[in-house]
Amino acid sequence: MKECKLLFILLGFFSLGLHAGNKDVVYNSYVNNHMLSWKGIIDQLNNQYNKSDDLILELVNYQYGYIGWCLENRHKEEAIDYLRLAEENVKLLEAEKINHSLLCGYKAAFFGYHIALNKFLAPFYGPRSTNCAKQAVEVAPDQFFGYIQLGNVKFHTPALMGGSKTEAIGYYLTAKAMMEKRKEGNIGDWNYLSLLMTLARAYESTNNSAKAKLMYDEILNYEPEFKLVKEVLYPQLLKKGPQNNENGK
Secondary structure (H helix, E strand, C coil): CHHHHHHHHCCCCCCCCCCHHHHHHHHHHHHHCCHHHHHHHHHHHHCCCCCCHHHHHHHHHHHHHHHHHHHHCCCHHHHHHHHHHHHHHHHHHHHCCCCHHHHHHHHHHHHHHHHHHCHHHHHHHHHHHHHHHHHHHHHCCCCHHHHHHHHHHHHHCCHHHCCCHHHHHHHHHHHHHHHHCCCCCCCCCHHHHHHHHHHHHHHHHCCEHHHHHHHHHHHHHHCCCCHHHHHHHHHHHHHHCCCECCCCC
């Protein structure tokens, strides 16, 4: 289902500097899969003049999510437009030397988006995505976003080219542990919810339904109204029956 793909690709967004009102709208949009509200926040922020660095960083976070949705729903031209804007914002923040590790993580993700738009770019953008993800962790090994991007790289890279779903899950778990140690917590943070979803789907992809079920339980404990999990994904998993073969290479 397209909705399933949407939630899987929306992996690992960072919540640094998110304003409360915008954060609430985006969180509720994610929980209820109302992407028009998400898009509205992006366009509103994009049209503001004299944006602070924190506001631009927040905008990049939301652009990242919306691009993923566009790609999964075959809105290619819209994805291209928002990707261009997001990359311009990253360049602005780089010029101001804002959170180098986080920006490296976004660049890793955006290279991945370019590949999604044109698979023939994989030989060129694949290594760039990998290098940026590694740099994000090297610069700030205590920030979770880089580990999520390393996980994404490992997950989506073919095994013959060094990819490994098992290694990807390891990176996701590292990021999860880091997020759960944050002083500000994860209440109402769609970034954390997205990471839990990423893990659940990753376990399913390795035929480890037992761990996938545990992760879905954790998701619904965190957010009982998460529509897609509650009404679609969790019931579908239960119908599959027990599977516990880990084929994550």
